[in-house]
Amino acid sequence: MENTSDNATAASMRHVVYEQFGEPDVLQVVSSPVPEPGDGQVLIRVHGAGLNPIDWKTRKGLGFAARQIEGSLPWTPGYDVAGEVVEVGSGVTTFVPGDRVMGMVGFPVDGGGYSEFALASADELAIVPEELDLVQAGGVPLAALTAWQGLFEMGNLESGQKILIHAGAGGVGHFAVQFALERGAHVIATASARNRDFLAELGVHEVIDYHETDFVDECYGLDMVLDLMGGEIGKRSLHTLGEQGVLVTIPTVTADDIISEAERMGLRAHGMTVRPDVFHLEEIAELIEDGDVRVHVDQQFALDDVRSAHETLEGGHVRGKLVLDCR
Structure with a gap:
């Protein structure tokens, strides 16, 4: 030793x-x-x-x-x-x-x-x-891995796809928007008005102020939703998905309800629990080192x-x- x-x-x-x-x-x-x-x-x-x-x-x-x-x-x-x-x-x-x-x-x-x-x-x-x-x-580590696993392992997000990320300015959210952008997705995020400029600086294409605008009215035919809020927001988010779209919900307490609702609507939804993954953590460190993620x-x-x-x-x-x- x-x-x-x-x-x-x-x-x-x-x-x-x-x-x-x-x-x-x-x-x-x-x-x-x-x-x-x-x-x-x-x-x-x-x-x-x-x-x-x-x-x-x-x-x-x-x-x-x-x-x-x-x-x-x-x-x-x-x-x-x-x-x-x-x-x-x-x-x-x-x-x-x-x-x-x-x-x-x-x-x-x-x-x-x-x-x-x-x-x-x-x-x-x-x-x-x-x-x-x-x-x-x-x-x-935990927030970045949650974002990574939600986007790429559960959601299979690809370049050119359109994604809605709830709470885009939060701990998991601010990593998720950057990873999705780096992968070449079109990124829409919900946030409060005070975080609009912060998300715009990160490169988010559209920021929806959830106090002023109902995201369901603004989003349709999406390839993916990353739901960091859960509950009713998660359920309502299902209405923004395209037929082949997928919703990944992070809060475990409401995941089963949202998945059941998705099944009722003939849509796909997954819950997830983050796990340690040093291979992807090293990939994330590289993105930070290169200045692609802050x-x-x-x-x-x-x-x-x-x-x-x-x-x-x-x-x-x-x-x-x-x-x-x-x-």
């Missing part, structure tokens, strides 16, 4: 835990010994930990991840990390101490991202481009401000990503 850093042998690290499900006030910052990497694992000095909607839903005891962790509280949330490798376990040949890495880690049972140090499997990690700040890089971080929060971060996260209407600065 290699260890070239005093950090890795530090007596303790600070990290976030909750002992029960509930409101943001269940989140607390505690100290624990820095863990040792096991076989195939890497110890990361975390710079940035991404905040994702699944984090607040799980904290409240909602959704599939909560069901899997309820017997193992207290628990440290966070599935997105970026930082520097400080130590590698036996069998790891792909990384050395000092490497700048990011990954979707510990999904869905282990978590562990909201911390000064985190363990990850080496096969979950990709190298962070030099152009990307490590705190900001923490906002990439990462927008709306706010950074210190570890001690994790409750405020969750309140903001749960409130929605975030442009791009929220990230914890764990340095």
Whole structure:
């Protein structure tokens, strides 16, 4: 085992835990010994930990991840990390101490991202481009992989197709619009008026202000809808599809209802749950490195401000990503 850093042998690290499900006030910052990497694992000095909607839903005891962790509280949330490798376990040949890495880690049972140090499997990690700040890089993996898998694996989006992306300025949305544009699709996005210019700068062809305009009146014959809202918006989106079109809905709570409605209408709809995929994460890193995709971080929060971060996260209407600065 290699260890070239005093950090890795530090007596303790600070990290976030909750002992029960509930409101943001269940989140607390505690100290624990820095863990040792096991076989195939890497110890990361975390710079940035991404905040994702699944984090607040799980904290409240909602959704599939909560069901899997309820017997193992207290628990440290966070599935997105970026930082520097400080130590590698036996069998790891792909990384050395000092490497700048990011990954979707510990999904869905282990978590562990909201911390000064985190363990990850080496096969979950990709190298962070030099152009990307490590705190900001923490906002990439889960949201970008959700967008990628939704568009290209579930939706089979191709060049020249017409797609509607709901909540285009959000964490997943701002990656999705850029990936779809890079693939050569005609991109329509819903957003609030304040995000119109932001999406126009990213290259979106049409922005629909959902406060002013009903997207169903504006869109028809679409090849694909990426539904990041779920519920009634997802159901109504089915009316915008062409006969061969497909809707991919991300919120798991309403996916079954939307899929049933699609079947009733003779249309195709799929739900999905994101999964770690280092091959595509490396592809995404390359797009960022080449300047084809940019990462927008709306706010950074210190570890001690994790409750405020969750309140903001749960409130929605975030442009791009929220990230914890764990340095």
